[in-house]
Structures are given as structure tokens and as C-alpha cells.
Amino acid sequence: MVEIGGVQIKAIIDSGSSCNIVDRKTWEFLKRNDIKCRDEPRKTELYAYGSKEPLKTAGVFWSTIVYKGVAVDDAEFVVIEGSGQSLLSCDTAMRLGVLKIVRQMETPGISDVVNNYNELFTGLGKLKGYQLEVPIDQAVTPVVQPTRRVPYQLREKLEAKIKELLDSDVIEPVSGPSKWVSPVVIIPKNDGDIRLCVDMRQANRAIQRTRYPIPTVDEVLQEMNNSKYFSKLDIKNAYHQIELSPESREITTFTTHSGLFRYKRLMFGITCAPEMYQMILQQTLQGCEGVNSIADDIIVHTATKEQHDKCLNNVLCVLRDKGFTLNKEKCQFYMNKLVFMGHELSERGIGATQVKVDAVVNAPEPRNASEVRSFLGLVNFCARFIPNLSTISAALNDLLRKKTVFKWGRSQQDAFKELKRRLACAETLGYYDKTAPTKVIVDASPVGLGAVLVQVQNGENRVISYASRSLTDVERRYSQTEKEGLSVVWALERFHPWLYGIEFELLTDHKPLEYIYGPRSKPCARLERWVLRLQPYRFTVKHVNGRDNIADALSRLPLKHSSRTIDSVDDHEYIKFVAREATPSAMTTREIEEVSFRDDEISRLRESVTNGTWDKHEQNQFIHIKDELCVIGYLVLRGTRIVVPRELRKRVLDLGHIGHPGIVLMKSNLRTKVWWPGIDKEIENYCKMCYGCQLVSQSTNPEPMTRTELPSAPWQDLAADVLGPLPSGDYIFVCVDYYSRYVELEVTKVITSEKLLSILRKWFLTHGLPLSLRTDNASSFVCEHFENYLQSQGIEHRRNTPLWPQANGEVERQNRSILKRLRISQSQNRNWRLDLDDYLIMYRSTPHSVTGMSPAEMLFGRKIRTCVPEINTYRREDSEIRDRDSEKKGKGKVYSDAKRNAKESEIVPGDKVLLKQNRNNKLDTPFSSDKYTVIDKNGNSVVVRADDGTEYRRNVTHMKKMNEQNPQTDSNVNNSKSEHCQINVSSAGKDRPIRVRKMPEKFNDFKLV
Secondary structure: OEEEOOEEEOOEEOOOOOOEEEEHHHHHHHHHOOOOEEEEOOOOOEEOOOOOOEEOEEEEEEEEEEEOOEEEEEEEEEEEOOOOOOEEOHHHHHHHOOOOOOOHHHOOOHHHHHHHOHHHHOOOOOOOOOOEOOOEOOOOOOOEOOOOOOOHHHHHHHHHHHHHHHHOOOEEEOOOOOOOEEEEEEEEOOOOOEEEEEOOOOHHHOEOOOOOOOOOHHHHHHHHOOOOEEEEEEEOOHHHHOEEOHHHOHHHOEEEOOEEEEEOEOOOOOOOHHHHHHHHHHHHOOOOOOEEEEOOEEEEEEOOHHHHHHHHHHHHHHHHHHOOOEOHHHOEEEEOEEEEOOEEEEOOOEEEOHHHHHHHHOOOOOOOHHHHHHHHHHHHHOHHHOOOHHHHOHHHHHOOOOOOOOOOOHHHHHHHHHHHHHHHOOOOEOOOOOOOOEEEEEEEOOOEEEEEEEEEEOOEEEEEEEEEEEOOOOHHHOOHHHHHHHHHHHHHHHOHHHHOOOEEEEEEOOOHHHHHOOOOOOOOHHHHHHHHHOOOOEEEEEEOOHHHOOOHHHHHOOOOOOOOOOOOOOHHHHHHHHHHOOOOOOOOHHHHHHHHHHOHHHHHHHHHHHHOOOOOOOOHHHHOOHHHEEEEOOEEEEOOEEEOOHHHHHHHHHHHOOOOOOHHHHHHHHHOOEEOOOHHHHHHHHHHHOHHHHHHOOOOOOOOOOOOOOOOOOOOEEEEEEEOOOOOOOEEEEEEEOOOOOEEEEEEOOOOHHHHHHHHHHHHHHHOOOOEEEEOOOHHHHOHHHHHHHHHOOOEEEEOOOOOHHHHHHHHHHHHHHHHHHHHHHHOOOOHHHHHHHHHHHHHHOOOOOOOOOHHHHHHOOOOOOOOOOOOOOOOOHHHHHHHHHHHHHHHHHHHHHHOOOOOOOOOOOOEEEEEOOOOOOOOOOEOOOOEEEEEEEOOEEEEEOOOOOEEEEEHHHEEEOOOOOOOOOOOOOOOHHHHOOOOHHHHHHOOOOOOOOOOHHHOOOOOO
């Protein structure tokens, strides 16, 4: 009987329970007796042992529980629906003194271990006959950091800690100067003590790491197969048992309010400490059977008690002889179950620790994305034990996506509950057995991959590990067969440490994989590469029904994709398989052998390679690579590449250009498989003459810029354009004088030819009739009415080349300036018409950057008055204006031509060309498939004729000259230097054009002697 809040009830002690439980009936009884408590009607999820469904709870209350005078304050009780017996948890029972768990170390026989090796558990040890030399880079400048003041309330504790370390011979005082000084960092502990640390960040820059490999948890756990007895040894203050050499101590110097000290032993904070300690410990335990270690934890594991006695005594003797000491409180001996590196080890296998399970099961419902991330972090630590984890946690992972509003709904609540239930009922995974039959079960869904590693142990299928990952955005666009093929590659490389070097069975629910990974497959390029990557593995593919595939669920919505950690297939192995698969897919090795047998050139080459006699005149193209050639049957190989006879070269080029690769990709593809003299040149010609590639390839370089000469007088040559429509529905008719850069403009609602002519007449009445007017090809400008008016006034109408607004540069540049001001006006909610007037007066009165005079002054011969007073009466001469105009345009031309890499077009009348077309969708080619003939060329303006006789006028930049010659395979083509040199297969596709180097033009006026 126990008292809860002053009321006595009966309760049963349950050492396996993590919480106190009372039923609804007992809770009602307690309330009727007015117990002292505080309650809360919140729901708590509890699972009975082995049950998949949670218990129904009514709430939680806290009260004082008393047994025989021993009280536990504020004990938590969970009220469950229904009737049953009240339970006391393991923790509450132990605090009341009614339950005592006796450690196995205290049982008879185990205490003898401690008694027999008493010196192992006394004081702080030191490795005998060894001083560690820390590798220090002398090129790094030493740093003396300033002292960080220790708070007054922590100084006594720091002094006590320093005295303890001095008495233990871990540190020593520093009396003289020191090149290295680091500040001390004090970290308070929960028990009131402190932890002394040193900020070694600056010093670590000079310490060189040894990169000694530290074993992973997986590597150690898989050594436990068939083990039944476990012991764990914890080295006391492990680093402090390794003495530093005198030369290595100065860099550990630290400063306190009591002075300078330095470490005589290895310390935490040194960047190379973990690797060097692991190396020392492994060397110490070398030769001891049944022992593994990570950091300061040593685990002894055997199948029988007799073996355990022998192995444990052997390890303890080695540690004692070497001078190590152990932490008695943390050591465990002869355990059937043992927690090691966060996993529970037993004869049955690897399980999740109860601490981790309780942390997940008792976790409160997350209230924000940060708490969701923390909860998933707890779950993912136990991911290897939870099948279908990614599917269950999908709704929670969605809350962590960027720009996602946190909203806890029904799907998140279900996922939260299911994760708790799955982990509470998680199965124990088996140890990997190198002799047991092994299976890998794979599957792919539209969004992810799943895999399970299974072994048949004692006639039972044991899961060794679960794995899953999501597909990237690119991988999700694969076909289903390619996704299934990818799942095989990923799974085998994910389980590489377990699978390499053994025969195993691959199970899949995708029937085509049986053929794709079979010996007679000829898959597509991507799958073929995967087949080659899996050649080092020995496996057979077996089809299973989807309902029997346990990996299927793992792929439905998998874990977030992480970068690959498995190394790629060794290069030498890859080369072997490339040599076998080097022939293009539509051409067999037998076919090449037959043609090579009757080809005279290959026959002579085969004979020369065999006999070592070479004809310098006929075989000049092969002599420089004769040491790379070999003969297999009737084939001649250059390294692992087949020398193709002349008859098949055109066909090889056709096969290599399937998919229309560019020159670089086609070279990269064929260079690793085949070779013949002049192959690079023929690949270049083939790609350049491919009609389809010409339609989609980049445009040719633009023509050099053509300068417009300055007219002889103002208002002679004009340019006009219509800007709009604006948001208000208005248009702006803009006119620019090429001589003065003077701008006239007018806002209009309509842009018919009649309206535009009426505006022009008004301007002509003010300034007079020009000699020419340049416009684009808008319907208002090219109609008969507009043309007749200009002709009647003796004005030449110059029209731009269609689709080439750059030809009317002055007015287009002015349009950009006007639009800029209109956008500013709209952004500030101003009257854009008034702002446009302000812009005009500013522009007309401001000296132009080219002419050096304002447009108004050049047009009217006088300056116009503005709000800013001016007394300068200097006026530039016309010749000076022309010189400035010529100079500015010349510099602009040089800059523009260089920036655009412009060069003269090679198009002449009679050439066949392709014209650019408007692309209505992403699959449209840049150039039209129609062919045109050039009939006239005047500067940059070219007239072409289509096959139906229609003529078009375009700028030369809008067309590309066609290559219509068929590529000829000529084995007598001289090889370039790059083709003569030995080409490494692994880097054959990295050839790129080189940059043209020439002397800067500014040195052309000098002669070097």
C-alpha cells in the first residue's frame, strides 16, 4: 500500500514501466477523498508492451507519493480509461526504496575481476615508455592571445581544478616566455562543478592532422556476430593518460588569473587528438582477440563465457602492463545486453536503446518547425530500425520545406503518432554474417528509392539494414525503368561494404531489370553506364511480385536525399569493361573483325604490329603511336580503342552523332571507344555539316558596327519612331535630328499615317523640310499615303532592315531615355506629361556627350535659357564638332566590335543561308528549316530569295551560311598535334579550343628591335 496525496491505494511495481499509471476508477476514488494534487486534462500517448495501438488516456496529475516514511514529491501519474491495477514506474519505485536493481558487476565472480586488477582502477594512469609528439607546422606564426577574465564567483573552483590537474601531473606552470598562449574557457556543469577548457582555435592552425582512420559505428557493430557475452571498458580521462613530448607542450600553454600553465598530457581541443589517440589505442590492443574500440570505449565480445574470460583477462593485462587505468563506475562486465555507442547489443542483434525510445515516445507535440526538426533528429538516429520511415515522416518533412507556413493538421498528427508506435515496437536488426546467403531487395517509386539488406541466418530472414532516399528533380524525370535501374545502382553502392566480393541475390518487382542486368542486355546509354558500374559485383537478378517486395514502401516518399559517400568503381576495373563494351551499340565486334580482315590498310597495320616492321611512307600516320597498338584476333587496338577500318568510319560517325551531340561531346564519346587517323577533323566536319545541328546551333558572329557619318547641316537627316502603347493608351511620336541630336515628340492617341503626317507637317513648318527620314517598317510608315507625301516634298524615305532596330540607333536610344523618366514619374505618382516636358527642356539645353554642345544650340545657333543662369558665350566650330563626333563613334565602334566579337561576314550572293525565326515554344529551332539563296548584299543589308520566289530583306546577323558538303572520311588527313600525342581515356573528352593570343593594338605603332 502506498499513499498518494494522503490517500492509501494498492499499486504494483513494474520495473519495465516508464511512468506511473492509475485507472479511471482509482482516480475518481482519489478525487472523492480530496487528495492534494494538481491535474491537467492533456492527452499522453502510451503503448502497452508489444501493442501497436496506444492506450486511451484521460489526463495527467501530479501528487506526493509516500511509502514507509519515504516520500517522492511531485510524482507524475497518467490516468487511463477503463479499469485495471495501478502501476509504479521503475524510477518512482527506486526512489521510494521498494525496488533495487543490482548491477551484474556486483554479483559473485565479477567483483573478482576488479580485485585481481585493483591497480587498473586506482588513480590516473600514464602510458609507459611513450611520449606523443604533436606535429607542428613551424611556418605558422605563433599567436599570443589576450587573457579572458574569469568571473569572480568561478575563480575558487578554477583554482581547485588547476590544483587537481597539477597534483595529477597533467599540467605544469610556465615561468618563462611562451610563443603560444591560448585563453582558458570555463564551462559550469549541472552539478555545480566546472569543466576547464582551452580555446585552441588559433593554435590548431599550426597543428598538422595525421588523418588516421577512426572506425565507424557500423564497422564495429558488424564485428559482433555470434557474440553472447559483452564487457565494456572505459579508460579514465583517456587523453590525460598520454604524455606529451617536451617539444609539444608549449603550444598547449593557457592563461588564467593565476598565471600561465601548459599541459604535460594530451588534452581535449587539439585537432589531431582523436586520430592520434585512436592510433595509440589500436596499437596497444593489437593482437587481442574479440576486442574493438572507438575513442575511449573498449568493448570485449565473445560467443562463450570461457572465451570471454580469456579475452577479457588478456585485455586487462595489456592495459595494466601499459600503465592505463579504467573508470570503475563506467565499466561493465559479462553483460548479455550492453549499450555501446547509442545502440543496444545482445545475442539477438542490434536494437535501439530504451533511452532513445523513451525520448521519442515521450516527446511532446511540436509547436513550430524548430521543434519538428528536433523531433525528426531523434527519430533519424534510430532510422536503421524503422522500416518505411520516409513514408511515415513525409507529412512532418513537408513542414520543414522553405516558404512553408507551419500548420499542424491531421496528417502531421497521424505521422507523429505512427513514428512513436513504430519505434516503440521496433525489431532488432541482425548482425552481418560474411558466410550467410545475402539478398538485396530494391524498389523505385516516382519520388524515391528504397532498399533492404537481408540475410538468411539459421533458416530465418534477418534484416541487416533499411535504407531509402529521395530522387532529385532530374532523376524524377527518368522513365520508370531508368528509376528502377538507378535503385539497383544506388542500393548496391549504398551497401558496398557488405556486398563487394560476395555472391548475392537481387530481388526486384520490375521485370525488365532481369534482362537489363543480364549477360545479353544492350540497354540505352544511361543504363549501359550503370551496368558497367555494377560489373565488380557478383549478383543474380530475380523478379518478385510487388506485394512481396518489402522495399516498395521505403521508396514511396523517402528520406531527404544526401550526397553520395560510396566511392565510385575503381578506374582500372572500369577500363576493363569499357574495352569490352567499346563498340557502338548498332555495330558488333564480329562485323568490325570481318571488315578489318579484308581491309588492306588494317591488314598491313596488323602485320606491322605483329612483326615490328614499319613502312615510313605508307604507315606514317601510325608510326608515332606504334607502341600503343596491339592485335586481338583481326582487330587492331590503340590501348582500349578499336582502330576502325575505312569502310566503317562513316557509319561510326553516324552512330556517334545519334542524339546530335556537339563537337566536344562527340569527340569525348568516340575517343574512348574507337580511333583512326584524322578522327578529330572528321568529327568536326561531320558536326558542322549536320543540317539539324545547323538549325539549332548558335548564330554567327555579328558584323562590325557601321558608323553613320554626321550630316552636313542641322535638320537634314531625321529618324522617327513610335513609342508605346503606354498604360494610359497613349503613344509618343519621337523624331531625332542626326546632326544636332535635337528631339521633337508629341503624345497621341492614334498612330495612323494621317495623324503622324499631321505631326510631321507641324515640325516641318517650324524647322523646315529635311533631306531624309529614317523609320522602321511599321504599317503607318510604309503605307502608300505616307510614301506619297514624302515623295511630293522631296524627302528620301530610308527604311530600316526588317527585325533590326539597331539600324535606327539614335531614336531607339532616345526611347530608352524617355521610358526611364516615365517609369520614375509613375513610381512617384506624378503627372508624367509634365515630367516629360521637364525632360525635354533638360535634354535640349544640356551639352551632348558626343558633340560637346547642347542640341538646341546646334539646331538654332543659340543657347536656350533655363532656370540655371549662364554667362558662357563660347561656341564650338563645326569642324570641332565633326572631330568629336568622329572620335566618339570610332571609340564606340572599337569597344562594341570587341565586346561582340564582331567580324566581317563571308556571305556573298549565291550562297545558301538559313534565316532566324521567331520561337513560339522551347522546341522551335533558332533558324527556319527553309533554305534561302542570297541575291544581293549592300553592307549589312542582304536580300534573299526563298524556293517559292519570295524575296526578303534582312540584316546579315539574322542569317547563317549553310554547309552542304557531305563529310568525307579521308584516312590520309594529317593528324593535328593533339591527335599525335597519347590520349588518356579518362581525360579524352576534355579537349577544348584554346584562346587566341595576340599583341595589344596599342603596341602596333612601335617596332620591336
